[in-house]
Amino acid sequence: QQQVKQSPQSLIVQKGGISIINCAYENTAFDYFPWYQQFPGKGPALLIAIRPDVSEKKEGRFTISFNKSAKQFSLHIMDSQPGDSATYFCAASVNQGGKLIFGQGTELSVKP
Amino acid sequence: GAVVSQHPSWVICKSGTSVKIECRSLDFQATTMFWYRQFPKQSLMLMATSNEGSKATYEQGVEKDKFLINHASLTLSTLTVTSAHPEDSSFYICSAPTQGSYEQYFGPGTRLTVT
Numbered sequence: 001q002q003q004v005k006q007s008p009q010s011l012i013v014q015k016g017g018i019s020i021i022n023c024a025y026e027n028t029a030f031d032y033f034p035w036y037q038q039f040p041g042k043g044p045a046l047l048i049a050i051r052p053d054v055s056e057k058k059e060g061r062f063t064i065s066f067n068k069s070a071k072q073f074s075l076h077i078m079d080s081q082p083g084d085s086a087t088y089f090c091a092a093s094v095n096q097g098g099k100l101i102f103g104q105g106t107e108l109s110v111k112p
Numbered sequence: 113g114a115v116v117s118q119h120p121s122w123v124i125c126k127s128g129t130s131v132k133i134e135c136r137s138l139d140f141q142a143t144t145m146f147w148y149r150q151f152p153k154q155s156l157m158l159m160a161t162s163n164e165g166s167k168a169t170y171e172q173g174v175e176k177d178k179f180l181i182n183h184a185s186l187t188l189s190t191l192t193v194t195s196a197h198p199e200d201s202s203f204y205i206c207s208a209p210t211q212g213s214y215e216q217y218f219g220p221g222t223r224l225t226v227t
Contacts, residue, residue: 032214043205043218044156046113051214089155093216097144097209100216102155 002027004092006103013110019077021106023090026071030092034100035064035075038087047088048075080110114140114210118219125196126227133191133222135162135206141186142208146216147179150203162189162206196226 006023013019023033034049050057050064050073057064063076077084090103115138125131135145143164148156160181161169168181178200180192193200203223209216 034214034216036218041203041221041223043116043118043207043221046215046217049214093214096212096214097216099146099158099161100207101158105155107153 004101004103006090010107013080015112017080019080022074023103024072025092029094032093033073034091036089082110082112085110114217116208116217116219118222122223124225130194135189137187137208140210145189145208147191148205198226201226
């Protein structure tokens with residue numbers, strides 16, 4: 001019940017296209033859902049996050065869509081660029097400052 | 113965003129020796145820090161929760177006598193890998209939540225290689 005399932009495992013997108021990564025969870029106590037971007041050999045960087053009281057959040061080219069009833073959330077990267085090529089992790093936590101439960105990760109490759 | 117640093121960024125040690133990794137919150141205080149390990153092409157696995165002024169909380173299956181955690185101040189947590197063996201070779205990453213916020217920030221990671 002603590003798991004967060006992420007798909008796809010890898011994704012190849014053409015430059016300018018839309019990248020979509022999906023996550024699903026079981027624990028309805030989760031109330032914070034961040035996305036992290038990680039480049040090889042680096043620590044994860046917080047990209048965007050959402051609370052369950054909203055269904056969508058947009059920051060620049062990055063959008064989180066959240067479906068509370070389906071217990072799913074997704075990351076959309078608009079106008080994908082080669083510089084977006086990285087591994088993306090979704091995560092969830094139960095409360096402020098609580099431990100994050102991570103998805104399995106998605107390796108995104110944006111082809112020029 | 114807030115900044116978390118780690119030192120060293122990489123370390124090579126011989127089997128049987130101990131290695132200490134530092135995690136610092138540079139511009140905020142952190143009563144809690146988290147330690148993760150990550151193997152190549154895999155997700156982050158939470159090892160333990162470091163609590164300032166009290167004992168760390170370890171995840172199931174993590175040997176507390178092997179991975180010693182000390183949270184000495186509101187800005188510093190250390191992870192000591194004792195009697196390291198080649199199977200302990202991994203990427204160790206710490207994180208810290210900012211107080212009163214859900215946001216959690218990660219350090220740059222420490223690559224440990226045990227020969």
